[in-house]
Amino acid sequence: MELEQIALTAVACAKTYSDGTQGLKPTSLEISPGEIMTLLGPSGCGKTTLLRILAGLEMTDAGGQILFGDQDVTARPIEQRRVGMVFQHYALFPHMTVQRNIEYGLKVRGVDATIRQKKVGELIDLVRLGGLEHKRPAELSGGQKQRVALARAVAAGPRVLLLDEPLTALDTKLKEVLRDELAELLRRLGMTAVYVTHDQQEAMAIADRMAVMRAGEIIQVGDPESLYRQPKHTFVANFLGRVNILRRDLSHTQDGVLVLGAKIFRVPTHLGQELLVRPEDISIDYPQPDHARGVITQRSFRGDRIQLRVRIESQDPLVVDVSRDALFKQGDAVSVAFSPASFIRAKES
């Protein structure tokens, strides 16, 4: 497949609806050629609005700009942007066969029938839909529909690929399988892609980089690992996985310590009064002298790990992940420890 890798840039794009609500605050985002960017956030955070503005289904407020490579496409509607789009519920044409669905974009552009045939054949092989060419969407499974939607979106050689929660309509098990399959397919296609989702697992599995959004703005952009390890905001830390919050008073903060019972941890002042630590970064043990003490109030087996809830003095209960073979039981007294390095440096917002 001929490949065109272009950068995708949004400059100060905002969306204000006719009733005055602002769905998206002025937002800028740069996506490198061939990169897969996910827009991640809770519902109503503006991620879909941003995607629709990139697509040309919505127009940005005055002052915003969309660039495909060097080309300014701000004023162009979606028909003229040459994008491929995959929709939440696939939006396949129900009256057309798989083959006709896939070749629609080529047909619209007036591509010759023999070339169309060849191209559709290639795509059907790529997404492994062989034998289903003459089925209608209603006869396909969710996963198959999703693959038809992807093949249709890329058939006419779009410059960028836009995916709007393409796995939402599937059940959890299938979703996981297709997520990895999709990640692999997108890499193979090598196209610049923007992928919207509210599922952080999905976002991390798919993305080269992700933009975490809240209330109409991008909070932080980065690759999944650094966002998980160094979130700049509590919101990002929380959205990408569970975090515990430990609070310390002002004088302890200034002294650079965290005091839990009899135990004093050295925790630098600059980490602030609220300290974030992930459940897997807390270690617990049977009670030891001079350690912070806690009591297990809940034990829940999660298959790959055990999640404990530990009550400690003058703090909210902690969530702690331990190995699935750990022998702790509900009601056990334990000691709690963390390495100072595992505290996340995040700004409260």
Add this chain to the structure above:
Amino acid sequence: MKTRSPILVTLTMIVLIFMISPMLISITAAFLQQYSRGLSGGLTLDWVAHVFGQYGSTVTASILIATSCVIGNALIGVPCAYALARARGRWARSFEEMLTLPVAVPGLATGLALILTYGEWRDFRQSYAFILVGHMVFTLPFMVRTVSAAFQRAEIASIEEAARSLGAGFITRFLTVLVPVVLPSIVAGSLMVFTLSIGEFNLTWLLHTPLTRTLPVGLADSYASMRIEIGSAYTLMFFIVVLPLLWLLNLAATLTQKRYGT
């Protein structure tokens, strides 16, 4: 098997008999020599033959008008339904309200308005086209509302967006995607339009001339001016013509729903 309550069964039967006996009696009357003497007066096909002879042309007229009405309203109504579904403004809402006026206003008033406006155009006034226009005005809302509801469905809106993303301009996507996708609703709307047009009396009675009569107008005429057996024979003709047509149309609607339903 669930056992049915005998009371419920009896009640249902009573209601059914109550509803069906007028039709049966009316149909039977069509075959009686003399209604007042009942079956003892003997049976005949004369009345039916008489009606087909004298009023047969109204059958053709009615079917032609109903068919043209369906085609015309599909041509006007489907684009109109699309525009209405995509427009979000206050104007579109009030237009939608106004569109239902011909349904709420008595047919006689609509008929009168049409005569006042176009009565001077003699050729038009005396042709079937005049009745057709009346029927279209009256039935258009049913087509527009049904199809517009389909266009408004979120799933069809995103199918349209998909077509746009693939580069399809308005005309292309309207003809190759939108119309096929809402076809079941167009067929359902057509069925309603056809049925309403075939049975329309109110408006038609005011618009017709002695030379332009439809099936229901002829029926009224025969009831008013002929013997009761002829009126009954007319009812029979109505059943013979209309029922199979409606079955056929329903079958068509079911088939499109199966083929194109989402």
